[in-house]
Amino acid sequence: MSLSQLIETAMYGLSQLFMLPVLLLVTVLFFYAFHALGRFLMQARQRRRGDPRAQELHAALRLDPSLGVTDLEAIAVHRLETLRIATRVGPMLGLVATMIPMGPALMALSDGQLQEVSRNLMIAFSAVILALIASAITYWVVSVRRRWLATELADIEKRGCRAAAHEQGGAPYDDPLAPLAAEGVQ
Template sequence: MNNPIEVAMYDVSQIFLYPVLIAIALLFAHAFYALGAFGWQALQRKRGLAAGFELHSALAADASLTPVELETLAVKRLEVARIATRVAPMLGLVATMIPMGPALKALADGQLADVSRSLMVAFSAVILALLAAAISFTVVNVRKRWYASDLAAIEHRMAERDSAAAELAREVAA
């Protein structure tokens, strides 16, 4: 590894280890926060509390919201967890690969303790990243189903209301 480009690439890649590890730790913490919020919302929905039905609550607060605006609200609510679902495994791979360079170098130098330390970081990071992704994936998919169901109910209710209003208008006109 005497080529200056190879040395530069190696050095630059090593700079990213700690930021990637911090990002994985944040995603892991966020996954458990999202899981707790999800559990709380599931409990509220089970009990029939309005707070568990965000789209219905938003419509109750502002009756002028359209189904498209409600869908946008649902997408916005899922955005961070959806990003975490996709980014966490990527960062886990990055966090696995970065320590492999020093591990292989330490192996070549016969420093097995350094190999062990580097591999420990690599495997721990990917495990935490995959757990964060799995938790976030579950939360996103169930919430997506909830929001789709709520949107369908809202659209059905709006259609019935519009139909009733049209019927009333016909009766008044007649």
């Protein structure tokens, strides 16, 4: 066996070792996407009802009034981080899960084992479909939540400017969250 054949065989064997972990990650990503979708729908319902718990940055500010805009931006980025990673990693995992079974499928095709070809292609296409569905769901959720968080941050900045104007003798500052904070709602 030549060095080239040895390297090719080693690479093929090594790539096959990743099949199970990649399929498990695609499965976890798929279920995570639906978990994130459920949380998103619950938050959307809370926002429609005016529930202050749905306002994540306002809640963080009520817990720690010393937070600045930069701190709130960091909180927003942190809240979206896992979703953003899932959105980007999903298609990559889907591609890997498609390519790994192609080697055995092509080998089976050369041996005339059509049933084995069919089984490997079924795995390949199922994995990529689940990964893309998961990525589409998480992309949608992260896009809407990013808008919500940006709107909250803009609202907090605007209120901060009005509060500063009030302290300098400007118009009175009317904080709509003040009654909630007085009631202990977080």
